[in-house]
Amino acid sequence: MDRNGDGKVDLEEVAAYYNGLIKDGTGDQMVDSAVTVGVQAIDTDGDDKISREEFTAFYKINPREPVKNIDAIFDKLDLDKDGFLTKDELAKLWKQFYFSTNPNDPGKVFI
DSSP, X not given: OOTTOSSOOOHHHHHHHHHHHHHHSHXXXXXXXXXXXXXXXXXXXXXXXXXXXXXXXXXXXXXXXXXXXXXXXXXXXXXXXXXXXXXXXXXXXXHHHHXXXXXXXXXXXXX
């Protein structure tokens, strides 16, 4: 990512990195792999999706600062409002988080 070799990564270099992922298609592969691993880690009942309860339990054991408004965050991420986060929804949300320039996209909820 440090394209000029100065030992630092500036905003231009980050933008170039993500633009490269979009152009060569590796961004989709990266997101799909991350979603698969994430679902496997959070989905405790093995149904290949994340329930509100699994989502809440994950954030309660997360060692970072406690997440506030977990239910509101889940509701925003649950794009089809069926009470679960599916791999398709999570892939769409991660792509919004990393690649979208729209600050109102649901994938930007953690920014």
